[in-house]
Amino acid sequence: MSAITIPSPTDVQTASPARRLLSVLPGMALLFGIGLLGKLLEHSQTLLHARYPQIAVPHIEYVLWAIVLGLIIGNTIGVRDVFRPGVATYELWLKLGIVLVGGKFLLQDVLHIGGLSLALVAVELVLSISVMTLLRRIFYLPPKLTSLLAIGSSICGVTAIMAAQGAIEPEEEDTSTAIAAILTLGAIALFTFPAIGHILHMSQQGYGMWAGLAVDNTAESLVTGALYGDEAGRWTVLAKTARSSFIGFVVLAYAVYWSSRGLAPDVPHKGLFLWHKFPKFILGFIALSILATAGFFTHGQLTSLSNLSRWAFLPAFAGVGLRTNLRDLVGQGWRPLIVGILGEIFIALVTLTLVYWSYNHGVAR
Amino acid sequence: MAHLNHTRSAAGRINGARSLNIDLIAIGIGLTLAALIRFNILPSISF
Numbered sequence: 001m002s003a004i005t006i007p008s009p010t011d012v013q014t015a016s017p018a019r020r021l022l023s024v025l026p027g028m029a030l031l032f033g034i035g036l037l038g039k040l041l042e043h044s045q046t047l048l049h050a051r052y053p054q055i056a057v058p059h060i061e062y063v064l065w066a067i068v069l070g071l072i073i074g075n076t077i078g079v080r081d082v083f084r085p086g087v088a089t090y091e092l093w094l095k096l097g098i099v100l101v102g103g104k105f106l107l108q109d110v111l112h113i114g115g116l117s118l119a120l121v122a123v124e125l126v127l128s129i130s131v132m133t134l135l136r137r138i139f140y141l142p143p144k145l146t147s148l149l150a151i152g153s154s155i156c157g158v159t160a161i162m163a164a165q166g167a168i169e170p171e172e173e174d175t176s177t178a179i180a181a182i183l184t185l186g187a188i189a190l191f192t193f194p195a196i197g198h199i200l201h202m203s204q205q206g207y208g209m210w211a212g213l214a215v216d217n218t219a220e221s222l223v224t225g226a227l228y229g230d231e232a233g234r235w236t237v238l239a240k241t242a243r244s245s246f247i248g249f250v251v252l253a254y255a256v257y258w259s260s261r262g263l264a265p266d267v268p269h270k271g272l273f274l275w276h277k278f279p280k281f282i283l284g285f286i287a288l289s290i291l292a293t294a295g296f297f298t299h300g301q302l303t304s305l306s307n308l309s310r311w312a313f314l315p316a317f318a319g320v321g322l323r324t325n326l327r328d329l330v331g332q333g334w335r336p337l338i339v340g341i342l343g344e345i346f347i348a349l350v351t352l353t354l355v356y357w358s359y360n361h362g363v364a365r
Numbered sequence: 366m367a368h369l370n371h372t373r374s375a376a377g378r379i380n381g382a383r384s385l386n387i388d389l390i391a392i393g394i395g396l397t398l399a400a401l402i403r404f405n406i407l408p409s410i411s412f
Contacts, residue, residue, distance in 0.1 A: 096394055096395055099392055100398065100399070281387075281388040287392075301409075303409070304402050304407070305398075305399060305402060307410045307412040310412045311412060
């Protein structure tokens with residue numbers, strides 16, 4: 001199952017660059033094909049509604065179409081081997097979209113909302129790690145699996161778990177289980193968060209912040225935000241990016257903890273460790289934000305940049321649907337899933353409260 | 366056990382290198398596209 005496959009040293013590509021490029025083309029065509037089909041379906045719906053206004057058809061955004069089409073393909077006929085390398089490029093499209101969306105934010109917004117996100121993440125971190133530790137005792141989960149679930153649910157989903165893998169050296173089964181739980185919970189968030197946002201009449205910014213702070217995996221988080229609206233999607237990018245920048249600190253804390261117990265290697269150069277774990281694509285996001293703030297782009301050029309980011313997100317959203325395996329919902333053992341679900345519900349409520357508090361007390365604007 | 370630890374550490378390093386590559390490619394493509402738009406080499410893009 002692709003979603004929980006852990007790359008091993010043997011996965012290193014030794015083929016020539018031209019051959020590697022050729023190998024990703026079918027999967028990339030599949031990603032863009034699904035995304036474009038989603039856009040086409042949304043457009044057809046709009047035309048249909050304009051022509052027959054008397055027929056009440058719910059408007060479904062291209063984001064949801066892309067995910068649903070990906071889910072159907074991934075869970076029925078499956079993703080053939082020839083498509084897999086290209087489908088894996090969804091991560092590149094996702095990061096490219098995030099870099100490009102940096103142009104939509106003035107640096108002062110990045111500093112203000114990013115700083116607010118960091119403060120909220122710090123609170124979220126302490127609470128989620130405490131709750132996960134408590135749940136571990138109740139459900140008798142292995143301690144390193146709990147560490148992985150806490151890292152994944154408090155910071156950045158799969159990326160954080162993979163970053164922790166080399167540092168705390170858990171059993172491979174624990175890593176797979178933690179990743180499967182995080183991805184499963186992300187899939188659930190895709191459909192529950194927008195509904196909750198609408199029920200609570202949340203603003204685009206408030207909802208975007210919430211999705212960025214509460215949904216773990218970057219891809220699912222961004223889709224959850226975009227499903228509520230374009231503006232919400234952009235705020236989700238900002239909140240999630242700020243949250244992701246914490247990866248190094250949390251993984252380092254766990255590495256030092258397990259190392260002190262003699263169950264993981266020592267971390268000799270902590271500064272270097274932090275730099276290695278820092279997600280570098282965030283620097284591209286900040287660079288474009290600085291250029292936009294300095295007036296490097298005209299208004300029309302910023303709109304083009306924003307539209308380019310939406311084109312980049314299109315295949316990424318299709319990739320989220322394709323790699324979500326619904327069979328994993330039941331195939332990973334009930335205890336990690338229950339712990340994950342309880343932890344996630346707690347985090348969702350805490351972050352919702354924190355976001356509401358921030359907006360009602362003038363901390364956010 | 367030592368071999369297993371070594372293998373895991375190697376896997377961690379390779380994952381890190383792959384992630385770094387993707388990050389750098391994303392930054393490179395993003396900044397290049399931004400420059401092409403800034404200097405009007407790319408036409409205005411709609412969605």
